Amino acid sequence: MIIPENRTSREAVGIVVGAAGILMFAGFVLVAAPYLQLQSAPIPEGLKPYTEAQERGRAKYVNLGCVYCHSQQPRDPSVAPDDQRGWGRPSIPADYTYDYPHLLGTMRTGPDLLNIGVRQPSQAWHLLHLYQPRALVRGSIMPAYPFLFDVKDAAAPGDVVVDVPAPYGPQEGVVVAKRAALDLAAYLMGLDRTYPVGPASGARGDAR
Ligand code: HEC
Numbered sequence: 535m536i537i538p539e540n541r542t543s544r545e546a547v548g549i550v551v552g553a554a555g556i557l558m559f560a561g562f563v564l565v566a567a568p569y570l571q572l573q574s575a576p577i578p579e580g581l582k583p584y585t586e587a588q589e590r591g592r593a594k595y596v597n598l599g600c601v602y603c604h605s606q607q608p609r610d611p612s613v614a615p616d617d618q619r620g621w622g623r624p625s626i627p628a629d630y631t632y633d634y635p636h637l638l639g640t641m642r643t644g645p646d647l648l649n650i651g652v653r654q655p656s657q658a659w660h661l662l663h664l665y666q667p668r669a670l671v672r673g674s675i676m677p678a679y680p681f682l683f684d685v686k687d688a689a690a691p692g693d694v695v696v697d698v699p700a701p702y703g704p705q706e707g708v709v710v711a712k713r714a715a716l717d718l719a720a721y722l723m724g725l726d727r728t729y730p731v732g733p734a735s736g737a738r739g740d741a742r
Pocket of ligand 1: 595600601643644647654671674675722
């Protein structure tokens with residue numbers, strides 16, 4: 535753009551200053567204000583930091599794209615019947631204290647998983663479900679993750695063997711969970727935000 539006159543260059547300065555102002559305002563409203571607001575939210579007593587295995591499992595969850603089909607944000611009954619679905623109370627900001635990056639998700643091709651550790655506390659269930667969802671849930675459209683497992687002739691000491699029912703297992707040998715599968719199961723079993731929270735913790739005061 536050619537700006538020959540002084541008057542137009544003054545206008546250009548106005549546009550730049552105006553745009554910077556709008557950007558700063560948006561930055562304050564969307565970044566700084568929520569940060570300041572949530573800084574004072576106390577960490578719920580029932581919320582435990584992730585263990586190392588759970589952290590690794592969480593990274594695997596990100597890596598395998600589980601978030602594209604699963605949310606982690608049970609909603610208020612006024613918005614969705616998530617409590618009737620058995621997905622737990624509406625989540626509050628402090629529930630995500632240790633979550634970076636957060637895995638709220640936007641898609642619900644599968645159920646919400648923020649409290650899956652309560653619904654499914656069994657390691658054997660999670661491992662088999664990851665190996666082959668259809669072995670547990672007829673007609674499930676969740677992908678299978680067989681590459682998280684080894685097929686061995688025989689189990690070695692310390693191996694976690696997955697009891698795969700026919701016809702889903704290999705013809706010969708045993709299915710043994712790799713560390714990634716064990717980590718992922720540890721992460722899923724640890725997902726539990728069902729501890730009670732009061733209005734002071736950032737939960738909606740009028741939540742029913
Ligand atoms: C293409 C979509 C899709 C992807 C990707 C996906 N899931 Fe699922 N998931 C589903 C569906 C649909 C169900 C419900 C049927 C079932 O239980 O298999 C489900 C169910 C589940 C359940 C049981 C939930 C319950 O309430 O019983 C768990 C746990 C789970 N998925 C974990 C995972 C993990 C971990 C990953 C990533 C490794 C993943 N899912 C990736 C679609 C998906």
